[in-house]
Each structure stands twice: as C-alpha cells, then as structure tokens.
Amino acid sequence: MVEGNRPWDIGRFLQTLVYFDVIPCLGWVMRLLQGHEENDGKNEPGGKMQVVLVAGATGGVGKRVVQRLVERGYKVRSLVRDADRARALLGDKVELYVGDITKPETLTSKMMANVSAVVCCTAVRVQPVEGDTPDRDKYYQGVKFYQPEIVGDTPERVEYLGVKHLVQAAVPYLSRSTEIIFDFAAPSKDLPDIWGVVDDVVMGGVSESGIHLVGNTALFAGNVSTANSGGFASVRTRNFESPLSLTGYDGIELRVKGDGKRYKFIIRSDPRWDGTAFSYSFDTIDNSWIDVRIPFAQLVPVFRAKTLRDSPPIDLSNIYSFQLMLSKFEYDGELNPKFEPGSFALQVESIRAYGGMTKPKFVLVSSAGVTRPGRAGINLEEEPPAVRLNDQLGGILTWKLKGEDSVRESGVPYTIIRPCALTEEPGVQALIFDQGDNIKGKVSRDSVAELCVQVLEQPKACNVTFEVKQAQGSDRLPQWEQLFEQLQPDVSFCNYETTT
Numbered sequence: 172m173v174e175g176n177r178p179w180d181i182g183r184f185l186q187t188l189v190y191f192d193v194i195p196c197l198g199w200v201m202r203l204l205q206g207h208e209e210n211d212g213k214n215e216p217g218g219k220m221q222v223v224l225v226a227g228a229t230g231g232v233g234k235r236v237v238q239r240l241v242e243r244g245y246k247v248r249s250l251v252r253d254a255d256r257a258r259a260l261l262g263d264k265v266e267l268y269v270g271d272i273t274k275p276e277t278l279t280s281k282m283m284a285n286v287s288a289v290v291c292c293t294a295v296r297v298q299p300v301e302g303d304t305p306d307r308d309k310y311y312q313g314v315k316f317y318q319p320e321i322v323g324d325t326p327e328r329v330e331y332l333g334v335k336h337l338v339q340a341a342v343p344y345l346s347r348s349t350e351i352i353f354d355f356a357a358p359s360k361d362l363p364d365i366w367g368v369v370d371d372v373v374m375g376g377v378s379e380s381g382i383h384l385v386g387n388t389a390l391f392a393g394n395v396s397t398a399n400s401g402g403f404a405s406v407r408t409r410n411f412e413s414p415l416s417l418t419g420y421d422g423i424e425l426r427v428k429g430d431g432k433r434y435k436f437i438i439r440s441d442p443r444w445d446g447t448a449f450s451y452s453f454d455t456i457d458n459s460w461i462d463v464r465i466p467f468a469q470l471v472p473v474f475r476a477k478t479l480r481d482s483p484p485i486d487l488s489n490i491y492s493f494q495l496m497l498s499k500f501e502y503d504g505e506l507n508p509k510f511e512p513g514s515f516a517l518q519v520e521s522i523r524a525y526g527g528m529t530k531p532k533f534v535l536v537s538s539a540g541v542t543r544p545g546r547a548g549i550n551l552e553e554e555p556p557a558v559r560l561n562d563q564l565g566g567i568l569t570w571k572l573k574g575e576d577s578v579r580e581s582g583v584p585y586t587i588i589r590p591c592a593l594t595e596e597p598g599v600q601a602l603i604f605d606q607g608d609n610i611k612g613k614v615s616r617d618s619v620a621e622l623c624v625q626v627l628e629q630p631k632a633c634n635v636t637f638e639v640k641q642a643q644g645s646d647r648l649p650q651w652e653q654l655f656e657q658l659q660p661d662v663s664f665c666n667y668e669t670t671t
C-alpha cells in the first residue's frame with residue numbers, strides 16, 4: 172500500500188539535525204534559544220565497553236587500580252565501606268557501591284549488573300602493634316619493619332570467606348563469553364542522551380518513532396508511513412565520545428522481541444553523519460525473545476540504502492554509532508519482503524559483542540608466600556614477615572590461599588597475582604614474574620596496580636597464578652608481552668572454556 176502526500180513537519184526535521192549535531196552551530200544556537208543546558212558530550216558507551224568493579228578501592232593498590240582504569244577509559248565501579256571517604260579519595264568519575272565482602276547480602280545484583288570484570292584488592296587490616304601513625308603505618312612496612320597485628324575482622328572472614336562471597340556474587344555476571352555494550356535491563360539513566368530518532372522526516376517523510384525504557388528493555392516503536400515517498404523509521408546513537416573498539420570480536424549479538432518484521436542494525440566507523448555505514452538485516456519472530464547474531468563479516472557496506480562495492484572494510488577499532496531501523500527498502504531499491512506500513516514495535520534487552528578471546532574476568536591480588544607456611548624445606552629465618560608470622564597473624568596467608576582456591580574453583584576466567592612485599596615507591600618498575608611461590612623481594616603498589624589493569628586485556632593471563640617482584644637494577648618498563656608469554660595456566664584449570 173502506498174500512501175499519498177501529507178504535510179511535512181520541518182520542526183521534527185530540525186530537531187533531528189540539532190540532536191545529532193549535524194550542523195554543529197545550529198544545535199548550539201537552538202539550545203541557547205530554548206534555554207537548555209549544554210550537553211556535556213558524555214555519550215555512552217564510548218572507549219572501553221567494560222564496567223570494572225574494584226573491591227578494596229580505598230586501599231593502597233585499589234585506589235591506584237581505580238585511577239589507572241579511569242585513565243584508560245573503563246567505567247569503574249567501586250565497592251567501598253565508607254562512601255564519603257571513597258568519594259574524597261577516588262573523585263567523581265567512579266560509581267560507588269557501599270558493601271562489605273564479609274556480608275554477602277551487601278553484594279547486590281545492582282552492584283554486579285553490567286560488570287564485565289572484577290579486580291579484588293581487599294585485605295584484612297594489619298597495623299603495627301604500637302598503633303598506626305602516618306609515619307609508621309603499614310605502607311612503610313616495606314621500608315622499615317614494625318611488629319604487625321591484625322585489627323578488626325579475622326583473616327578467615329576477609330581473606331577467605333569475603334573473597335569467596337565476592338567471586339560467587341560475580342559468577343552469574345562473569346561467565347558469559349559476550350561483552351555487554353548496552354544493557355537495557357540495567358540501563359544508565361541517560362538513554363535519551365544517547366539514542367535519538369532519525370525518521371524519514373529527514374527526507375520529507377512523515378513516519379514517527381521513538382525509543383523508551385519499558386520494563387527491562389528499550390522499546391523502539393512507532394508508525395512507519397510511505398507518504399511523501401518516505402518509508403523508514405529509526406533510532407541511532409549519537410557518536411560515542413571516544414569511539415568503541417570491537418577489535419578481536421566476531422560480531423554483535425542483539426537480544427530482541429519483535430513483531431515478525433525485518434529490521435536493520437547499522438554500525439558506523441565513520442564519524443560523519445551521512446557517510447558509509449555497515450548494515451545487516453534481521454528477521455524477528457512475533458512476540459518471541461530471540462538472540463540475533465550479526466557477524467561483522469556479513470555486514471553490507473552502504474551509503475544510505477545503496478550498497479558500496481569498493482568500500483574498505485569496517486574499522487572495528489573505531490566504532491562511532493549504532494542504529495536500529497525499520498525500512499520499506501532492503502538495498503539498491505529491493506523491497507523489504509516483511510514490510511507493512513503502520514505501527515511496529517521492537518523491544519531490545521541488550522546489545523553485546525561476541526566471539527572475543529577469553530580474558531581474565533576476576534583478578535585477585537593475593538600474596539607471595541601463601542603456600543609457604545608449613546611447607547617442607549622452608550627456612551623461616553629467611554622468609555618474609557608474613558610467612559614467619561603467619562600463625563600470630565591469624566593464619567593470614569593460609570586463609571589467603573583458601574581465598575585463591577575459591578577463585579580457581581569458581582569457573583570464571585581469573586588471574587591471581589601474588590606480589591612480594593609492597594612498597595610505596597612511585598612508578599612502574601621492570602618486573603619479574605615467577606610461578607611456584609618461591610621468590611622473595613619487593614614491588615611497588617603502582618606496579619601491581621598497572622599489572623591488574625594489564626591482565627584485563629591479556630588472554631594469556633587467563634587462569635594463571637603467579638608471583639611478581641621488582642627487577643633490581645633495571646630502569647626498563649615491564650615488557651608485558653614477554654612477561655605474560657612465560658606464564659603457564661594452572662594445571663587443573665587450563666582446559667577452561669567459557670559458555671554463553
């Protein structure tokens with residue numbers, strides 16, 4: 172059915188141009204005239220897709236992990252016990268969740284939603300027997316030895332049960348092999364700042380659509396009309412502030428419930444409003460939830476709905492925007508066989524990337540020496556204080572080892588980092604990795620924090636436990652690839668495979 176001519180709505184046309192900053196100054200002038208505040212340009216997702224939860228974010232290593240993750244463009248969520256202290260320490264770029272790993276009821280699904288990796292830097296509180304003062308606190312233990320004691324919770328509760336609670340709370344969120352990009356089941360509140368409408372009004376048509384949060388989904392719905400030679404409705408993200416990298420993934424997975432119609436998902440690695448786009452058509456099943464996989468290899472390069480024969484492939488390292496569309500047309504004038512003018516509705520629960528290599532999703536900062544208390548052939552005189560004083564410190568290393576075990580047994584891809592004595596020395600030094608729990612030495616908290624961030628991007632660090640210390644007499648930065656290359660996966664876990 173072809174509809175006739177209807178009056179064209181220039182107001183909506185201008186709104187679209189303004190929303191997407193198609194004519195940059197126009198948007199600014201309109202916002203000024205309408206008295207709207209300037210958009211801060213913070214369009215999700217952008218940069219890294221991952222939301223990383225840092226437990227122990229107020230600690231010596233944890234605060235540095237947070238800082239480094241923020242600098243790399245991760246979205247950081249911090250599990251803290253004192254929100255005011257944490258805010259003062261960590262700044263306002265991180266989300267704070269108040270919780271306590273010894274109290275599993277505080278490790279909520281809200282805190283875990285969207286999280287794609289956890290870095291755990293928690294520790295039982297150890298302080299000098301004489302009391303904690305700024306010039307004698309535990310951060311100076313690496314410089315000068317003070318007789319330590321445990322204060323507050325026991326090592327069993329923090330180092331073992333706490334870590335176990337945290338990893339168990341994370342399992343449902345970390346055992347998928349896909350990476351979340353948009354999770355409308357737990358959306359950030361700025362959906363209207365990210366997704367906007369692009370209907371055929373931009374070409375004189377009168378179709379009308381919108382996107383709204385309904386239940387745990389985003390509902391793309393409206394009315395598509397062929398009047399005025401129109402025939403499409405769509406919603407598109409504004410360009411991500413920093414382009415998204417999907418390098419290493421095979422494609423996009425949409426979880427959708429539709430109405431039996433055929434839709435398009437469009438990806439752009441060209442920041443221009445009207446440049447080359449990469450499109451994929453997919454069919455929905457009326458009133459049924461389905462997972463639609465969109466392999467990057469099957470994306471069709473297009474300019475509007477015309478296919479481009481000689482287009483370079485999509486640049487997966489620079490993805491600027493996504494678009495969902497219902498159109499009368501397929502490509503090059505072909506008609507969409509499932510198109511009917513009139514109302515339509517497509518619910519979207521999530522947009523994920525699939526097919527990436529498995530990378531560590533739970534990083535635990537443990538300690539060198541955890542297997543040494545009671546080990547045959549150990550000369551305690553030569554061991555670091557934590558090993559010598561393990562019994563006096565409530566079995567701290569013994570419980571740390573049990574905490575490690577709970578991570579190894581969880582089924583989540585993990586890395587367990589066992590630093591030697593931690594120091595406050597600034598900067599990242601050359602490092603030595605070892606396995607088998609035999610090395611002694613020291614390493615800066617800055618180095619360990621950087622290491623935590625590095626392993627998140629390292630498939631070779633998956634299901635690996637290793638010790639780390641500073642290489643003496645070298646001012647070279649760590650050669651990350653070489654260091655990770657030498658690591659062996661933990662024997663009983665090296666055949667781990669993720670499930671979707």
Ligand SMILES: NC(=O)c1ccc[n+]([C@@H]2O[C@H](COP(=O)([O-])OP(=O)(O)OC[C@H]3O[C@@H](n4cnc5c(N)ncnc54)[C@H](OP(=O)(O)O)[C@@H]3O)[C@@H](O)[C@H]2O)c1
Pocket residue numbers: 226227228229230231232233250251252253270271272273292293294295296312313324329333536537538539589590591592593594616
């Ligand atoms: N010190 C060393 O020489 C050495 C050597 C090897 C390995 N390590 C290990 O390296 C890791 C990092 O050390 P660090 O010096 O950065 O530790 P840290 O400064 O003592 O920080 C510990 C963090 O854990 C948090 N925490 C403690 N109990 C908690 C609970 N029940 N729930 C939630 N958070 C809790 C603390 O929060 P609050 O701020 O609220 O207290 C703090 O943020 C630890 O596992 C440590 O054992 C240390």
